[in-house]
Amino acid sequence: MNRILIVAEHDGSHLNAATAKCVSCAMQVPDAQVDVVVLGSAAVAAQAATLAGVAQVVQVENPANDSQLAAVLAPQIAALVREGYTHVFGPSTTFGKDLMPRVAALLDAPQLSDIMAVESARRFRRPIYAGNVILTVEVEADEQVIVATVRTASFAEVPRDGSASMIVSTLQVALPSHTRFVSMTKANTDRPDLQTAATVVSGGRALGSAEQFKLIEQLAATLGAAVGASRAAVDAGYAPNELQVGQTGKIISPQLYIAVGISGAIQHMTGIKDAKTIVAINKDADAPIFESADLGLVGDLFSILPELTQRLSSR
Amino acid sequence: MAINRILVGIKRVVDYNVRVRPKADGSGVMTEGAKMSINPFDEIALEEALRIKERGQATEVIVVGIGPSDAQAQLRTALAMGADRAVLVQVEVPLEPLDGARVLHQLIVREQPQLVMLGKQAIDDDNNQTGQMLAALWDRPQATFASKVDIDGDVVRVMREVDAGLQTIDVDLPAVITVDLRLNEPRYVKLPDIMKAKKKLLEVLTLEALGITPRHRIHAVRHDAPTPRQKGVLVPDVATLLAELANRGLV
Numbered sequence: 001m002n003r004i005l006i007v008a009e010h011d012g013s014h015l016n017a018a019t020a021k022c023v024s025c026a027m028q029v030p031d032a033q034v035d036v037v038v039l040g041s042a043a044v045a046a047q048a049a050t051l052a053g054v055a056q057v058v059q060v061e062n063p064a065n066d067s068q069l070a071a072v073l074a075p076q077i078a079a080l081v082r083e084g085y086t087h088v089f090g091p092s093t094t095f096g097k098d099l100m101p102r103v104a105a106l107l108d109a110p111q112l113s114d115i116m117a118v119e120s121a122r123r124f125r126r127p128i129y130a131g132n133v134i135l136t137v138e139v140e141a142d143e144q145v146i147v148a149t150v151r152t153a154s155f156a157e158v159p160r161d162g163s164a165s166m167i168v169s170t171l172q173v174a175l176p177s178h179t180r181f182v183s184m185t186k187a188n189t190d191r192p193d194l195q196t197a198a199t200v201v202s203g204g205r206a207l208g209s210a211e212q213f214k215l216i217e218q219l220a221a222t223l224g225a226a227v228g229a230s231r232a233a234v235d236a237g238y239a240p241n242e243l244q245v246g247q248t249g250k251i252i253s254p255q256l257y258i259a260v261g262i263s264g265a266i267q268h269m270t271g272i273k274d275a276k277t278i279v280a281i282n283k284d285a286d287a288p289i290f291e292s293a294d295l296g297l298v299g300d301l302f303s304i305l306p307e308l309t310q311r312l313s314s315r
Numbered sequence: 316m317a318i319n320r321i322l323v324g325i326k327r328v329v330d331y332n333v334r335v336r337p338k339a340d341g342s343g344v345m346t347e348g349a350k351m352s353i354n355p356f357d358e359i360a361l362e363e364a365l366r367i368k369e370r371g372q373a374t375e376v377i378v379v380g381i382g383p384s385d386a387q388a389q390l391r392t393a394l395a396m397g398a399d400r401a402v403l404v405q406v407e408v409p410l411e412p413l414d415g416a417r418v419l420h421q422l423i424v425r426e427q428p429q430l431v432m433l434g435k436q437a438i439d440d441d442n443n444q445t446g447q448m449l450a451a452l453w454d455r456p457q458a459t460f461a462s463k464v465d466i467d468g469d470v471v472r473v474m475r476e477v478d479a480g481l482q483t484i485d486v487d488l489p490a491v492i493t494v495d496l497r498l499n500e501p502r503y504v505k506l507p508d509i510m511k512a513k514k515k516l517l518e519v520l521t522l523e524a525l526g527i528t529p530r531h532r533i534h535a536v537r538h539d540a541p542t543p544r545q546k547g548v549l550v551p552d553v554a555t556l557l558a559e560l561a562n563r564g565l566v
Contacts, residue, residue: 011479069484070447071456094477098459101444105413105451110532113442123536128441129335133344136536143532178490179456182472182483195478199565223566241462241497242480248496250478256565266334273544277565279556294547297556307553312566 002032002121005058005081007073007090007099008048010040012066015047017196018091018150020157025150026089027053027158028118036164037080039065039073045166052162060169067181068095074102075173081107081145086121092149092251093195104147110139111147116154124148130247131270152195153253153274192226194243199256200275202228202245205236206261206283206301213238215305216260222312228252230262246271261301264289281305318466318488320375321364322428324419324446325393325401326354327386328439337538344538353389356434358396360494362501363464364432365397372466373430375399379422381406381415387517394512395504401517404525409440414529416448421525423453428489430471435460435493446493456486459493 004026009016019036026034035056038045045059058080064072081088081103088103090096092114104111116134117125123138139146194200201223203216213233220227229239231246245252247267253274260281262268269292272278280293283300290296297304329335330350337344353361364376378393379402380386390401404418423431436443450457458464462481463474475482476495486492522529550556560566 070459071450074451094460094475097443098447098457098477101412101447102451102457104444105416105448108413110411110413111442111444112533113444127541129329129344129439130441131541132335133337134539134541136539138534138536140532140534176454176456178487179458180485182485184479184483185481186479241476242478256560273541277560277563278544278547279560290549291546292544294545295556295559296547296549297551297553298549299552304553308557311553311557 002029002087003085004029004032004034004087004089005077005085006034006036007077007088007096008036008038008040008044009091009093009095010038010044012040013043015044016091016093017157018093018096018152019048020051020160021152021155022089022091022150023051023053023158024155025115025118026087029087029121032121037077039068039076049164049166050160050162051164052158052160054162054164057164057166058169059166060171064175069179069181070099070102071179072175073099074106075175076171077103078106079171079173080169085145087146087148089148089150092151096149100147100149107145107147109145109147110143111149112137112139113149114151115148116151122146127151127270130267131273132266151251153251191220192224194226194228194245194250195252197226198254199223199225199258200228200245200252200254201225201258201260202230202262203233203239203260204230204262205232207233207238210238212302215302215309219258219305219309219312222309230265230268259289259293260305262289263287264292317371318367318373318429320377320426320428321367321373321430321432322419322422322426323357323361323364323376323378323393323398324431324433325357325361325378325380325389326434326437327351327380327382327389328354328437331355331438337540341537341539343535351385351389353392354434354437356436356438356494356496358501359496359498360432360434361393361396361398362499363494366499367464367466377402377426377428379419380404381410381418383407387519390517391512392504394515394517395508396502397508400515403517403519405519405521406529408529408531410529411531411533412442412444413448414527415445416452417527418522418525419445419449420452421527430488431491433491433493435495446491450491453489453491456490457493458484458486458490460495461492462495462497464492464498
């Protein structure tokens with residue numbers, strides 16, 4: 001019997017969709033009971049309890065957890081895992097990447113980062129070299145606990161029609177005070193979230209300026225889509241970093257991805273290879289992005305974008 | 316009061332411009348003859364440490380590597396960039412991240428730095444684990460994905476690039492900081508500095524000397540090329556594009 005603990009990601013009031021994807025990954029481990037730990041409010045725990053396939057939600061309430069700092073959360077998670085879990089999974093988001101290795105070190109357990117496929121309870125697949133190589137790894141049989149981060153773009157969300165049991169844990173763990181939250185500057189929240197949006201419109205360096213990047217935003221608004229950007233566009237200052245899509249930004253899997261003025265460098269493609277449909281608009285017919293695009297349109301983005309936006313809004 | 320010394324991790328990796336492919340038999344990746352470089356994120360960590368020292372906020376920058384004898388070349392480059400001295404812990408078989416963190420922890424015990432700076436991840440195994448593991452073993456704060464670092468006495472204010480935007484945290488020293496791309500642009504090495512670097516101390520240690528027996532708990536089973544996406548079709552104009560998208564139920 002495998003007992004898998006999933007660390008829920010949330011913002012204090014809402015469960016992040018990444019958690020439902022981690023559950024989906026954990027459900028592929030044979031002979032497993034899947035539990036979720038919510039280091040947060042009862043409201044978030046109640047949302048986690050609706051995730052199909054989850055047996056039990058453990059809620060740990062402590063004001064020290066309000067800022068979700070890795071140094072504060074990790075000892076609590078490690079203490080829970082020691083109660084008899086064989087696996088502990090977190091999402092491969094900045095939250096999970098920050099937190100899970102700290103948990104692994106406290107448990108003296110090996111960690112697998114970015115798992116994209118489950119082959120057995122000990123054997124998983126993960127990308128290395130920016131996705132140029134897919135590595136199959138197996139953890140030694142005598143290891144008690146396996147820690148992993150889950151590449152969320154590789155797994156669908158489980159439905160929210162479950163009814164897991166809920167318990168409140170009274171963990172007694174000494175917590176550090178050496179790390180303190182100061183502030184958070186949030187991205188523009190009027191638009192759909194880049195990581196969960198069904199449609200994403202991304203712009204590259206060819207947009208030429210932050211002013212002209214608004215053409216991307218206008219198309220996205222018409223489609224109800226999230227806005228993304230290539231690393232080149234971010235480095236040039238056309239778009240903020242949190243919109244960056246790719247190996248060094250966000251890894252996403254929308255139904256529709258529209259790449260405008262993006263050449264298709266490997267590090268960008270790594271971030272979108274799980275998109276269902278990729279549309280590429282570029283003036284260079286030899287741009288590598290056309291090799292991976294389902295639909296390609298060669299032409300000047302400064303005439304194509306307004307036409308696309310105008311035709312869509314007049315529908 | 317300045318920080319006594321900053322320890323910076325320097326990993327030797329296949330240069331980021333090299334397109335790496337798996338070997339035909341899946342036993343590994345083709346790296347023979349490939350250009351090797353300092354992991355780009357580690358270079359950013361070193362640049363930041365040097366700037367902290369140049370502002371008078373630290374007295375010494377030590378670069379440390381874990382790798383084969385050839386990794387001395389990357390440590391020499393780091394010395395040419397301006398680090399004061401180097402330590403290589405020589406290993407022939409790559410260590411798993413937790414063992415790498417154990418090695419760095421032993422070097423901390425030896426050197427007693429107040430700040431450790433690492434890249435957020437290495438671009439070969441893409442693990443993004445070592446800094447956080449080191450902070451846990453050391454029982455000290457971690458500030459990952461750093462895009463701004465301000466030292467004020469014995470507190471460091473770090474701006475972090477997280478999925479939702481920019482988070483700012485304060486950490487007490489000693490601490491571990493792992494850096495992201497936008498923290499700075501590393502300097503170029505000048506020829507006279509390369510000559511000067513040859514005279515700087517580069518110490519080579521063994522795992523035994525640090526009392527560490529490596530564990531190999533994660534086995535590589537197979538290396539595969541990623542499944543390529545099917546090449547699609549070109550459409551002639553916007554109207555056709557919209558018709559295709561409508562056919563697929565996407566708009």
